[in-house]
Amino acid sequence: MSDTGSIAILLSFFITIYSLVVCAFSAKTGSRAFARSGGNGIVSVAFLLLVAVCCLVYELVTLDFSLRYVALNTSTDLPVIYRVTALWAGQAGSLLLWSFVLSLYAAFVVLRSREKGGDPYVNAVLCAVSLFFLFLIAYVEDPFEKLGVSVGEGRGLNPILQNGYMAIHPVTLYIGYVGITVPFAFGIGALLSGRLGDEWIRNCRKYALFSWMFLSAGLLLGARWAYLELGWGGYWAWDPVENAAFMPWLAGTAFLHSVMIQERKAMLKKWNMILLVITFFLSIFGTFITRSGIVSSVHSFARSDIGPLFVGFMVLILVFSFALLAYRSKDLESEEKFDSPLSRESAFLFNNLLFLAAAFSVFLGTIFPVLSEAFTGKKILVGPPYFNAVGVPIGLVLILLMGVGPLVSWKKASTANLKRNFVFPAVVFVVVFLALLVSGMREPVALLSFALCGFVAGTVFLEYFRGIRVRSGRGENPVSALFNLISRNRRRYGGYIVHLGVVLLVTGITASSLFVTQKEVVLDKGDSFSLGRYDVVFRGVRFISNDAKDGFSAELSIESQGKSVATMYPEKNIYKYEGNREINQETEVALRSTFRDDLYLILSEVDRSGKVNIRALLNPMVNWIWAGGIVIVLGAIVTMWPERRRKKEFSA
Amino acid sequence: MSEYVISFLLVVLVSVFTVYPLFLGYRRGERGIGDKPEVSRLEELYEKRDLYYSSIKDIELDRDMGKLSEQDYAELMSRYKEKAAAVTKLISELQSVAGDEKITGETRTSPFDAPLS
Numbered sequence: 001m002s003d004t005g006s007i008a009i010l011l012s013f014f015i016t017i018y019s020l021v022v023c024a025f026s027a028k029t030g031s032r033a034f035a036r037s038g039g040n041g042i043v044s045v046a047f048l049l050l051v052a053v054c055c056l057v058y059e060l061v062t063l064d065f066s067l068r069y070v071a072l073n074t075s076t077d078l079p080v081i082y083r084v085t086a087l088w089a090g091q092a093g094s095l096l097l098w099s100f101v102l103s104l105y106a107a108f109v110v111l112r113s114r115e116k117g118g119d120p121y122v123n124a125v126l127c128a129v130s131l132f133f134l135f136l137i138a139y140v141e142d143p144f145e146k147l148g149v150s151v152g153e154g155r156g157l158n159p160i161l162q163n164g165y166m167a168i169h170p171v172t173l174y175i176g177y178v179g180i181t182v183p184f185a186f187g188i189g190a191l192l193s194g195r196l197g198d199e200w201i202r203n204c205r206k207y208a209l210f211s212w213m214f215l216s217a218g219l220l221l222g223a224r225w226a227y228l229e230l231g232w233g234g235y236w237a238w239d240p241v242e243n244a245a246f247m248p249w250l251a252g253t254a255f256l257h258s259v260m261i262q263e264r265k266a267m268l269k270k271w272n273m274i275l276l277v278i279t280f281f282l283s284i285f286g287t288f289i290t291r292s293g294i295v296s297s298v299h300s301f302a303r304s305d306i307g308p309l310f311v312g313f314m315v316l317i318l319v320f321s322f323a324l325l326a327y328r329s330k331d332l333e334s335e336e337k338f339d340s341p342l343s344r345e346s347a348f349l350f351n352n353l354l355f356l357a358a359a360f361s362v363f364l365g366t367i368f369p370v371l372s373e374a375f376t377g378k379k380i381l382v383g384p385p386y387f388n389a390v391g392v393p394i395g396l397v398l399i400l401l402m403g404v405g406p407l408v409s410w411k412k413a414s415t416a417n418l419k420r421n422f423v424f425p426a427v428v429f430v431v432v433f434l435a436l437l438v439s440g441m442r443e444p445v446a447l448l449s450f451a452l453c454g455f456v457a458g459t460v461f462l463e464y465f466r467g468i469r470v471r472s473g474r475g476e477n478p479v480s481a482l483f484n485l486i487s488r489n490r491r492r493y494g495g496y497i498v499h500l501g502v503v504l505l506v507t508g509i510t511a512s513s514l515f516v517t518q519k520e521v522v523l524d525k526g527d528s529f530s531l532g533r534y535d536v537v538f539r540g541v542r543f544i545s546n547d548a549k550d551g552f553s554a555e556l557s558i559e560s561q562g563k564s565v566a567t568m569y570p571e572k573n574i575y576k577y578e579g580n581r582e583i584n585q586e587t588e589v590a591l592r593s594t595f596r597d598d599l600y601l602i603l604s605e606v607d608r609s610g611k612v613n614i615r616a617l618l619n620p621m622v623n624w625i626w627a628g629g630i631v632i633v634l635g636a637i638v639t640m641w642p643e644r645r646r647k648k649e650f651s652a
Numbered sequence: 653m654s655e656y657v658i659s660f661l662l663v664v665l666v667s668v669f670t671v672y673p674l675f676l677g678y679r680r681g682e683r684g685i686g687d688k689p690e691v692s693r694l695e696e697l698y699e700k701r702d703l704y705y706s707s708i709k710d711i712e713l714d715r716d717m718g719k720l721s722e723q724d725y726a727e728l729m730s731r732y733k734e735k736a737a738a739v740t741k742l743i744s745e746l747q748s749v750a751g752d753e754k755i756t757g758e759t760r761t762s763p764f765d766a767p768l769s
Contacts, residue, residue, distance in 0.1 A: 004658050466716075
């Protein structure tokens with residue numbers, strides 16, 4: 001099947017060139033035949049890349065070690081599910097996945113816009129971006145490259161990738177990452193065609209929200225994977241590859257808010273274009289960071305020659321986009337002005353600036369080691385102290401704005417109304433702040449963060465309460481009023497659900513970052529220690545062995561208030577096969593999770609006498625982070641849910 | 653051998669699908685770029701009008717929730733009603749320009765173009 005896969009990729013490359021040319025031609029001449037042909041080419045590429053993906057999966061599952069990619073990323077001991085997920089374990093497979101997801105998006109755009117005649121400018125931009133990635137997999141990182149020698153065993157999949165979350169995290173993230181290409185294509189298409197009315201921004205918003213939702217989910221799934229697999233007790237380390245996905249998320253969030261201003265007030269048109277270009281650029285930059293290995297990271301499992309090609313592509317994106325923007329600058333003048341600094345528009349603009357500042361600070365921190373090494377020869381690492389020092393203040397102000405924004409109206413808010421609207425959320429802020437202070441909390445960032453989360457929650461509650469009250473005043477019962485409030489104002493009230501999810505997320509992050517308790521102990525059989533409300537007793541260690549690994553598992557009984565609540569088995573394993581794994585030892589953490597806290601146990605060492613070195617952490621409220629992620633996704637779905645439209649008849 | 657057959661069929665199928673539109677004449681009245689721009693424009697105007705109606709709804713809700721003063725409410729309502737009226741007028745004019753041909757369409761705004769129930 002490898003030859004079929006290779007042919008499918010090559011054919012995709014040439015058909016994309018064809019589609020790009022005919023779309024550009026049809027844009028110039030208005031020819032429907034060429035537009036249709038270009039669109040069909042785009043749909044064909046999606047089919048061909050599906051074939052290529054299926055071929056590679058087939059080769060991975062059947063362990064065809066004659067292929068370099070299969071030999072590098074699988075082994076005979078690998079369970080079938082991880083042979084499938086090996087599709088995105090390596091460079092070439094990841095690039096194939098990128099191309100495939102993009103082809104699906106492009107095909108969807110073509111098919112959806114077909115009844116309106118399609119937009120050849122948008123299609124041409126999608127082809128141009130696809131062409132770059134297809135070139136990479138056709139000529140630089142071929143997933144079907146033959147090994148040239150016969151081998152009986154593969155090098156295997158890194159054990160830390162053998163985890164359920166790693167099965168879905170990359171795909172989810174890619175749907176988000178790659179999806180940013182579509183709004184970018186609509187924006188550039190609008191600049192190319194000169195049709196800078198409302199249509200492009202409406203199309204942009206829908207696709208941007210869809211990809212943002214998946215990017216959010218992908219980031220959190222990755223954090224969850226890191227928490228479970230990397231075994232250091234945390235979920236976010238400001239790793240370059242984590243930052244690579246976080247930056248477009250920050251810029252994308254700014255864009256989603258800013259778009260609302262353009263839709264309602266025809267303002268910030270230039271700004272939105274710039275934001276869109278920046279968001280797309282950051283998604284490509286993020287791919288470059290991950291794929292080129294330019295910044296070393298626990299995530300960067302491969303290094304290759306694609307770095308210079310990516311740099312060239314990024315330069316082209318920036319130069320082309322900003323040149324077009326400059327050319328169309330006059331057509332992007334705002335139709336209205338800001339009426340007042342005390343308005344939702346102003347709050348959104350301030351929110352934009354902060355998100356961009358955050359994205360820029362993360363960008364700077366991520367590339368600084370590369371720049372320092374390039375200019376001084378010394379690699380200066382930038383870690384959590386920098387990112388937290390910059391990110392925390394920005395984050396706190398953003399949470400405040402998240403609460404303020406819904407309280408002010410479009411155009412301007414009168415002082416009297418502001419005072420009235422702020423009372424309840426302000427009271428919640430003060431109550432939370434004082435309650436925590438009285439309980440003994442003194443950490444200022446935590447106090448402020450929790451109190452601001454209370455403020456935002458108060459705002460959201462007030463919006464829902466008042467909205468339900470208004471509808472109940474019209475005769476609806478509260479349940480119907482709530483349902484109708486959401487269903488008839490999906491963007492607004494779905495957005496509030498997203499904000500509530502962010503509140504849960506931030507609460508969880510604050511608690512788990514600032515109030516971790518940990519201990520490192522050496523235990524003999526029967527020894528115990530206490531951590532928070534838990535008493536942990538070491539019952540013994542046993543040797544475990546299977547086809548893939550040998551290792552030790554420690555049995556630890558967990559008690560709370562004298563009652564047995566769990567038995568936990570942290571492991572330390574040694575994988576049998578060497579190879580491209582930088583680590584052949586891996587710890588499997590044992591985790592007891594509740595909404596209150598997580599008991600996180602790591603088996604660091606086992607000595608000959610059977611004593612174990614256990615590192616134990618009590619991480620408060622980590623589950624609030626994952627719960628917040630679920631609420632964010634639900635809120636995004638509500639926002640995107642189709643609204644009923646009446647049938648329209650166009651007639652003379 | 654079978655892999656080469658599959659690959660050959662793939663090449664033929666995809667190539668035919670991609671280029672066949674160049675050899676077909678488009679049926680009179682079929683929508684496409686530059687064809688019946690009034691219809692695309694009409695759909696754009698309907699969406700614009702719906703957006704103004706949605707804004708009016710938001711303004712009313714904000715007023716009922718006490719976030720807008722009566723003066724601001726009156727000013728905003730007047731502005732958006734004017735815009736909606738202007739767009740409605742344009743729609744009527746374009747409908748008359750669209751000619752005798754009756755085109756019935758559904759405008760969908762969902763990301764996945766879910767059919768209307």
